[in-house]
Amino acid sequence: MEADTPRIEEYLESIYKLQQEQHPVSTSRLAEHLKLSAPSVSEMVKKLASKRLVNHTEKGVCLTDEGNKMAKIVVRRHRLSERLLTDILGYKWDEVHDEACRLEHAISPQMEDRIALSLGNPKTCPHGHPIPDKNGVLLKEKVRPLSELKAKQKAIIVNVFEEDPKMLQYLASLGLIPDVSVLVEEVAPFGGPLIVCVSGSRYALGREVASKIKVK
Amino acid sequence: MEADTPRIEEYLESIYKLQQEQHPVSTSRLAEHLKLSAPSVSEMVKKLASKRLVNHTEKGVCLTDEGNKMAKIVVRRHRLSERLLTDILGYKWDEVHDEACRLEHAISPQMEDRIALSLGNPKTCPHGHPIPDKNGVLLKEKVRPLSELKAKQKAIIVNVFEEDPKMLQYLASLGLIPDVSVLVEEVAPFGGPLIVCVSGSRYALGREVASKIKVK
DNA sequence: ACAATCAATTAGGTATACCTAATAAAAAAA
DNA sequence: TTTTTTTATTAGGTATACCTAATTGATTGT
Numbered sequence: 001m002e003a004d005t006p007r008i009e010e011y012l013e014s015i016y017k018l019q020q021e022q023h024p025v026s027t028s029r030l031a032e033h034l035k036l037s038a039p040s041v042s043e044m045v046k047k048l049a050s051k052r053l054v055n056h057t058e059k060g061v062c063l064t065d066e067g068n069k070m071a072k073i074v075v076r077r078h079r080l081s082e083r084l085l086t087d088i089l090g091y092k093w094d095e096v097h098d099e100a101c102r103l104e105h106a107i108s109p110q111m112e113d114r115i116a117l118s119l120g121n122p123k124t125c126p127h128g129h130p131i132p133d134k135n136g137v138l139l140k141e142k143v144r145p146l147s148e149l150k151a152k153q154k155a156i157i158v159n160v161f162e163e164d165p166k167m168l169q170y171l172a173s174l175g176l177i178p179d180v181s182v183l184v185e186e187v188a189p190f191g192g193p194l195i196v197c198v199s200g201s202r203y204a205l206g207r208e209v210a211s212k213i214k215v216k
Numbered sequence: 217m218e219a220d221t222p223r224i225e226e227y228l229e230s231i232y233k234l235q236q237e238q239h240p241v242s243t244s245r246l247a248e249h250l251k252l253s254a255p256s257v258s259e260m261v262k263k264l265a266s267k268r269l270v271n272h273t274e275k276g277v278c279l280t281d282e283g284n285k286m287a288k289i290v291v292r293r294h295r296l297s298e299r300l301l302t303d304i305l306g307y308k309w310d311e312v313h314d315e316a317c318r319l320e321h322a323i324s325p326q327m328e329d330r331i332a333l334s335l336g337n338p339k340t341c342p343h344g345h346p347i348p349d350k351n352g353v354l355l356k357e358k359v360r361p362l363s364e365l366k367a368k369q370k371a372i373i374v375n376v377f378e379e380d381p382k383m384l385q386y387l388a389s390l391g392l393i394p395d396v397s398v399l400v401e402e403v404a405p406f407g408g409p410l411i412v413c414v415s416g417s418r419y420a421l422g423r424e425v426a427s428k429i430k431v432k
Numbered sequence: 433a434c435a436a437t438c439a440a441t442t443a444g445g446t447a448t449a450c451c452t453a454a455t456a457a458a459a460a461a462a
Numbered sequence: 463t464t465t466t467t468t469t470a471t472t473a474g475g476t477a478t479a480c481c482t483a484a485t486t487g488a489t490t491g492t
Contacts, residue, residue, distance in 0.1 A: 002480095004448065027470060040450050042471055047448095058458090088304055089330040099327055106322040111315055114305040218450095220478065243440060256480050258441055263478095274488095 003051075006105040009074045010034065011044060012053060013104075015063055016071035024060030072136040073112075078104040079125035080115045086126045087119055093126040093177070094168035127168075128159025128178030128214075147194065147210035149184045155215035156181050162212045175199050176213060219267075222321040225290045226250065227260060228269060229320075231279055232287035240276030288352040289328075294320040295341035296331045302342045303335055309342040309393070310384035343384075344375025344394030344430075363410065363426035365400045371431035372397050378428045391415050392429060 014033045018025040031041040049056045053067035063071055081100040085091040091099070107115075113134075116122070123139075124130055132138040143158045157180050162168055171177065175198045185202065186195040193204045230249045234241040247257040265272040269283035279287055297316040301307040307315070323331075329350075332338070339355075340346055348354040359374045373396050378384055387393065391414045401418065402411040409420045 002447065007449075028468085036449095037451060038470065039452080039472080044449075085327075085330075089327070089334050091330065095326075099324060102322040102324070103319075106318040108315060108318070110311075111301075111305070114301075114307065118305050218477065223479070244438090252479095253481060254440065255442080255482080260479075 007044075008048065008051075008053070009070070009105055011041075011048060012063065012067055012071040013074045013078070015054065015061055016068070016075060019062065022060075024057060024062050026060045030061065069136050072132040072138065074104055076132045076134075076136075077107045077112055079129060079131040080112060080119070080122070081107065082125045082127075083119050083122045083131075084115050087122075092169075093172060094165040096126060097163050097165075124159070124178065126178075127162070128157070141216055143214040143216050145211040146182065146184075146196075146205075146213040146215050147207050149187070149194070149215070151184055151187050154181065154183045158214045158216050160213055167209070171209075171213070174203050174205075175201070176205075182215065223260075224264065224267075224269070225286070225321055227257075227264060228279065228283055228287040229290045229294070231270065231277055232284070232291060235278065238276075240273060240278050242276045246277065285352050288348040288354065290320055292348045292350075292352075293323045293328055295345060295347040296328060296335070296338070297323065298341045298343075299335050299338045299347075300331050303338075308385075309388060310381040312342060313379050313381075340375070340394065342394075343378070344373065357432055359430035359432050361427040362398065362400075362412075362421075362429040362431050363423050365403070365410070365431070367400055367403050370397065370399045374430045374432050376429055383425070387425075387429075390419050390421075391417070392421075398431065 011030075011034065014030055015025050018029055018033060022029060027041050027045065028038055030045075031038045034041065045054060045056055045061055048054045048061075048067070052064055053070065054061050054063055078100045081103040082096040085096040085099055086093060116131075122131060130138050130140055141158055146155070146157070149155060157176060157178050159178055160168070160171060160176070162171070176182070180198060183197040184194055185197055188194070191207050193206050194210050196203055196205050196210075227246075227250065230246055231241050234245055234249060238245060243257050243261065244254055246261075247254045250257065261270060261272055261277055264270045264277075264283070268280055269286065270277050270279055294316045297319040298312040301312040301315055302309060332347075338347060346354050346356055357374055362371070362373070365371060373392060373394050375394055376384070376387060376392070378387070392398070396414060399413040400410055401413055404410070407423050409422050410426050412419055412421050412426075
């Protein structure tokens with residue numbers, strides 16, 4: 001049984017990501033996320049289980065310690081790649097996701113170290129998500145969605161949970177990027193928009209959008 | 217018929233490299249270089265031919281214009297990757313080949329441009345080999361092996377045709393790297409060693425080794 | 433010229449990762 | 463509770479890229 005490492009990495013990474021919303025990840029959700037058919041995923045999950053990378057129970061799939069470790073390595077490589085792309089190669093934050101998805105599988109442990117060193121051991125990716133350290137230790141700050149803030153509350157953007165380039169461009173155009181301070185001036189009722197003030201300018205922001213911006 | 221692009225790139229790159237010594241490349245030579253069995257290569261070559269990437273004659277395989285173009289793109293990405301690794305990530309020249317072999321298949325046209333721009337459009341890889349431009353134009357200088365020089369001749373190293381890390385480390389330790397000036401002090405008869413002078417120091421250099429160092 | 437050698441292909445078979453269609457099992461709605 | 467719907471798996475099948483063993487074809491040596 002020969003392993004197709006990139007494929008395995010892809011699965012582990014997806015499971016890792018989905019676990020954050022839904023603990024044991026369902027086959028269907030995973031299939032949807034990977035854009036594969038449910039039976040394909042069902043089959044592959046069996047293989048991952050036989051390699052002791054996941055536990056497959058009635059309720060769904062979850063990563064074993066080993067699988068979690070591997071997933072975090074991939075996440076680390078993904079986020080380091082993104083930083084390499086923005087900080088050194090001059091990419092914009094909305095252009096890096098897809099590139100990093102390809103790069104992450106071509107990066108050796110040595111290259112991982114070198115990138116981290118050359119970038120001064122960055123703690124987050126360009127979207128503000130933490131980069132796990134070499135041992136898979138990941139420090140996540142306590143955050144809440146911007147959409148939960150009340151009128152007159154002020155906060156600092158920690159990260160932006162969004163991959164769509166168009167949306168990222170839009171957010172960048174408003175200055176809604178990590179480490180920026182935001183003041184909520186007004187919150188419309190019935191799930192209406194927020195009026196926010198970002199570095200001197202005032203904008204109306206939809207709830208949907210605001211819920212993807214995490215602040216502290 | 218779905219294409220496994222990295223695999224195809226690997227084949228084209230090998231054919232491209234081997235063509236420089238042996239014009240129509242033989243199946244067996246290709247198989248040896250790719251570390252695959254002859255029948256596997258035979259079969260794959262048929263597929264490449266059906267995609268009009270190679271011409272398959274009795275004497276062997278050669279790249280079509282289309283195949284040549286694709287091969288040069290891969291070579292460009294390989295050599296740009298090597299430069300990225302040395303110039304930005306601090307790798308040594310003996311450490312980059314294998315890494316670049318993985319990276320070259322994960323680089324998009326856009327990333328190719330960005331790397332080139334960030335590095336100031338380098339003309340060669342760390343071993344002195346020319347980097348084809350975007351259109352596949354490759355300017356190769358007229359060179360000859362260091363081993364062909366006569367006593368008292370002086371030359372400048374253009375490139376080093378070698379991939380083995382140990383050998384590259386050795387050459388670097390003697391200062392035998394691109395752009396360095398070398399004076400041949402003496403040439404032993406019957407294929408014996410050359411006595412060369414490199415930046416003030418004198419070394420004995422085997423013929424075999426010297427033949428891999430190209431000078432102008 | 434003929435046998436020996438070497439190169440290339442054909443034949444037949446493996447593993448991986450995917451698919452659709454059909455079925456079984458579990459959860460939600462009536 | 464029974465039906466409907468959703469979710470997961472089995473069954474069966476495809477394509478790709480590899481393999482070994484056997485065969486054909488070309489080259490070389492005597």
